[in-house]
Structure formats: C-alpha cells, structure tokens
Amino acid sequence: KAGVTQTPRYLIKTRGQQVTLSCSPISGHRSVSWYQQTPGQGLQFLFEYFSETQRNKGNFPGRFSGRQFSNSRSEMNVSTLELGDSALYLCASSWGHSMNTEAFFGQGTRLTVV
Amino acid sequence: AQSVTQPDIHITVSEGASLELRCNYSYGATPYLFWYVQSPGQGLQLLLKYFSGDTLVQGIKGFEAEFKRSQSSFNLRKPSVHWSDAAEYFCAVGEGVTGGGNKLTFGTGTQLKVEL
Numbered sequence: 001k002a003g004v005t006q007t008p009r010y011l012i013k014t015r016g017q018q019v020t021l022s023c024s025p026i027s028g029h030r031s032v033s034w035y036q037q038t039p040g041q042g043l044q045f046l047f048e049y050f051s052e053t054q055r056n057k058g059n060f061p062g063r064f065s066g067r068q069f070s071n072s073r074s075e076m077n078v079s080t081l082e083l084g085d086s087a088l089y090l091c092a093s094s095w096g097h098s099m100n101t102e103a104f105f106g107q108g109t110r111l112t113v114v
Numbered sequence: 115a116q117s118v119t120q121p122d123i124h125i126t127v128s129e130g131a132s133l134e135l136r137c138n139y140s141y142g143a144t145p146y147l148f149w150y151v152q153s154p155g156q157g158l159q160l161l162l163k164y165f166s167g168d169t170l171v172q173g174i175k176g177f178e179a180e181f182k183r184s185q186s187s188f189n190l191r192k193p194s195v196h197w198s199d200a201a202e203y204f205c206a207v208g209e210g211v212t213g214g215g216n217k218l219t220f221g222t223g224t225q226l227k228v229e230l
Contacts, residue, residue: 045218056217107156
C-alpha cells in the first residue's frame with residue numbers, strides 16, 4: 001500500500017511568487033491535513049480537508065489556501081511568497097476526520113524562498 | 115487553547131540505557147495524545163497514541179507511554195535505547211473539533227542523540 005506522496009520534494013522560489021504543493025493521500029483516505037514546520041515555530045497546523053470541504057483552519061494569513069479534489073488529492077497554494085514561508089510543508093492523510101483515526105504523514109516538501 | 119510542552123530540547127543517552135522523554139499538555143477536555151518520531155529529511159511516524167482506557171500504552175519499536183491526568187503528562191519511555199532511535203520526537207495533542215475534524219498541536223520536539 002503506497003504511503004502519502006508529496007510533490008515536489010524540494011522547491012526554490014523567489015519572494016513575491018506563488019507556489020502550489022501537492023499531496024496524494026493513501027488510497028481510501030478521505031482526510032488531508034497540512035502542517036508547516038520551521039525551526040522557529042515548530043510544527044503548525046495549516047488546514048484540513050475532508051470530502052472536498054475545508055473542515056478546520058489554523059492561524060495563517062489568507063495567502064495560504066488549499067483545496068481537495070474528488071479523488072482526495074489535495075493542493076495547497078501560497079501566494080506572494082515571503083522569506084518566512086521557507087519551511088518543510090507536511091501533509092497527513094487519514095481515513096476519517098475524527099481524532100481517533102490515525103494520521104499518516106508524507107515526507108514533506110521543502111520550500112526555500114529567496 | 116490547547117498546548118504541549120516538551121521541556122527537553124536535547125537529550126543524549128548511551129546505547130542500551132533507558133529513556134524517558136517528557137511531555138506536558140494543556141487541554142480542557144479528555145485529550146487525544148500522540149507521540150511521533152521524525153528522522154532527518156523524513157516525515158513523521160506515529161509511535162503510539164492514547165484516546166481512553168488503559169493509561170499505559172504500547173507502541174512500535176519498543177516504546178511505551180503513560181498518561182497521567184493528575185500531572186497532565188504523557189511521557190514516552192523505552193527500556194533500552196538502540197542507536198537507530200536517534201531522531202527527533204514530538205508529542206502532540208489532538209483537538210476534536212465540533213462536527214469532526216483533525217487538528218494536531220505539537221510540542222517543540224526533543225532531539226535524541228544516542229552515544230555508542
């Protein structure tokens with residue numbers, strides 16, 4: 001059974017650009033969550049999608065957005081990139097959208113903003 | 115709002131020694147508690163979780179954790195550490211959002227170094 005796949009693994013972007021990251025969940029999983037990991041702030045929740053609907057959102061500016069497709073694949077978009085957006089972005093998938101379903105994490109996308 | 119504290123940023127132990135990583139949480143309701151491990155350049159792997167019931171939970175790779183409500187703690191333990199256990203360990207509390215939903219709040223992590 002394939003795990004959570006995040007593409008690309010590495011990205012370098014320039015300030016002011018926008019970026020789209022992709023996450024393919026484990027087959028059969030319908031919930032996808034996104035997290036940002038930085039040395040300064042640690043792991044922070046961005047948002048969660050379930051059945052193509054955003055179910056929960058963290059405390060991030062509107063430049064961070066996401067969506068989920070009918071096949072449960074998810075994308076997150078960051079517009080007008082800032083240097084502080086440099087981070088490891090992790091995606092997690094789970095079968096359901098309650099806390100008692102295990103979340104499986106992908107290897108992440110390392111975004112560097114220059 | 116919920117929060118998680120991991121007071122030890124770095125811990126060094128000798129291979130074969132016992133290990134305890136500390137975790138304290140703040141959460142109003144019954145918490146969902148997790149321990150994850152992250153190796154360099156990798157995502158997070160779930161070691162174990164606590165939802166309810168027996169307060170001592172067993173996980174993968176020989177890890178266990180004990181939930182102590184009175185101390186708001188969920189410490190991770192391993193009786194004998196292997197060199198391959200060197201990694202960063204994260205404690206997390208899950209917020210059950212009204213209407214369903216997954217949201218994990220993580221501690222700042224503990225970096226474990228294993229001396230041979």
